Amino acid sequence: QGIGTLLDGLFGTATGSTVSVENVGLLGSTRIGSRRVIQISAGFMIFFSILGKFGALFASIPFTIFAAIYCVMFGIIAAVGLSFLQFTNMNSMRNLFIVGFSLFLGLSIPEYFSRYMTGAQNGPAHTKAGWFNDYINTIFASPPTVALIIAVVLDNTLDVRDAAKDRGMQWWERFRTFRGDSRNEEFYTLPFNLNRFFPPS
Structure with a gap:
């Protein structure tokens, strides 16, 4: 759904698509x-x-x-x-770090963007490319999006091979x-x- 909505926004569609939580x-x-x-x-x-x-x-x-x-x-x-x-495995320090860090920054970064926009009437990203500013300011003003980006990046880069079982990926094997x-x-x-x-x- 996310990829479909992204493509809809880039190319336009005859019928709209939406993602509903x-x-x-x-x-x-x-x-x-x-x-x-x-x-x-x-x-x-x-x-x-x-x-x-x-x-x-x-x-x-x-x-x-x-x-x-x-x-x-x-x-x-x-x-x-x-x-x-x-x-x-929530007894793993790696997993605790990823969860805590992504939740903390997921709340902190959008709050920074929100306060910056309130005071300066524009976002922290204010280049000459308006479309780029809109992308950056919109993405990083959303707490779930920021937390998701940070969690996905850390989970797929931080000690991936040694923490294969701690990541819980084996539980999802049968659903692939x-x-x-x-x-x-x-x-x-x-x-x-x-x-x-x-x-x-």
């Missing part, structure tokens, strides 16, 4: 990852969008209810993200191929038996 929260809270559920939900959304009364019903829901739902959903999103650390787990057949097969024409790898 809310899906992670829903997946974590419902424990349902089947495509059939998505297809049925899409049918309901199309049906409800045609009838204006249903839209009015949803619009009448108080904002406090939406706020409560968002609190639960984004809390689960954060917890699901942290739950991936269960596969790593479609046939690695029996549940993949249910979750990720294409609808309407299209796997005959597009076999999974």
